[in-house]
Amino acid sequence: MMMKMPLRVHLIAALLICYVLLICALEHEEGKGEELQSPEKDVGNSIKVRRNDTTANDGKPKAITPRKKVKKTGSKKASVGSRSDISCTKLGGICQPSRYICQGRYLKDKCSGAKTRQCCMPVGAWNILCAGHHNNRVRACDVHGCGAFNSRRGNGLHKAVDLVCDDYGIVNTPFSGSLAGPVSRKDPAGNQYDGVKLLNDVHCVKIFNIRPYRYIGPVSQGEALGYLLPLQDRFSGITSHLELQMCDSTDPSPFI
Structure with missing residues (x-):
């Protein structure tokens, strides 16, 4: 019996020691848990503080930046005066x-x-050019060629109209306008033809084979412009005529 008593005491003491160690271990684990939870609480508190700040700022009136006024510039249509006939x-x-x-x-x-x-x-809006004639008659074909627009002339085309006139006959102004100086041209054979330029705000013509009374200044429709230069001395058998050419080389036939 005496031997069993010390064993029981030792066993109880060992159990007590184990119990104490277990309690200490549990307390140590709880301390670590509190240390880990404390930063989260701080973060939560900081979040709450920030939210409170934002809500506090929302209550304040926000400064309104003034908008720049943009002037509306409507396109003003220019009034165009009515044209006249x-x-x-x-x-x-x-x-x-x-x-x-x-x-x-x-x-x-x-x-x-x-x-x-x-x-x-x-057709025939222009005045009759050659005095003594009832119309502006286009030169027909003769031994030296034809007088119609685009008729064959050597290797090219005739970009003018030849109107039958009398040698030294008066040549009248076809339309009102201004004389713009002398003009001249040469054919492939080297023959030179002199004349004058006449123009207005619509038409521009060159009249060859004439001697104008003047080269500059205003003229009226039907006014005597000059006289026809003879061609018989240079071209035997040719029909006497003046040459009417548009400045842009178009056909003047619709106007004569």
């Missing part, structure tokens, strides 16, 4: 809708109203 009638034309047939050709921007109204320049 005088620009057409003074040239001998008639203002009419372009869908109508024109015995000649139409000129744009010469009539009032809609753009479809154009100036019809009839």
Whole structure:
């Protein structure tokens, strides 16, 4: 019995020691857990503080930045004055809708109203050039060629119209305008032809084989412009004529 008592005491003491060690270990683990949880609490508190700050700032009136005023500049349409039919009638034309047939050709921007109204320049709108003749007769073919526009001339085409006139006969102004100086040209054979340039705001022509009374200044339609130079001394058998050429080499036939 005496031997069993010390064993029991030792066993109880060992159990007590184990119990104490277990309690110490548990307390140590709880201390670590509190240290780990404390930063999270601080973070949560800081988040709450920031939220409170933002809510506090939301309550304050925000500063409004003034907007720059942009001036609206409306495009002002320039008032365009109505055109007059005088620009057409003074040239001998008639203002009419372009869908109508024109015995000649139409000129744009010469009539009032809609753009479809154009100036019809009839055939023969120009004055008769050669005095003593009833019309502007185009030179027919002879031994030296033909006088119609685009007729064959050597290796090229005749970009003018030859009108039959009498030697030294008076040549009249076909339309009102201004004389713009002397002109001359040479054919492939080297023959020179002299004349004068006549123009206005619509037409521009060169008239060859004539001697004008003057080379500069205004002239009126039908006014004596000069006289025809003879061609028989240089071209035997040729029909006496003047040469009428548009400055842009187009056909003057619709106007004569």
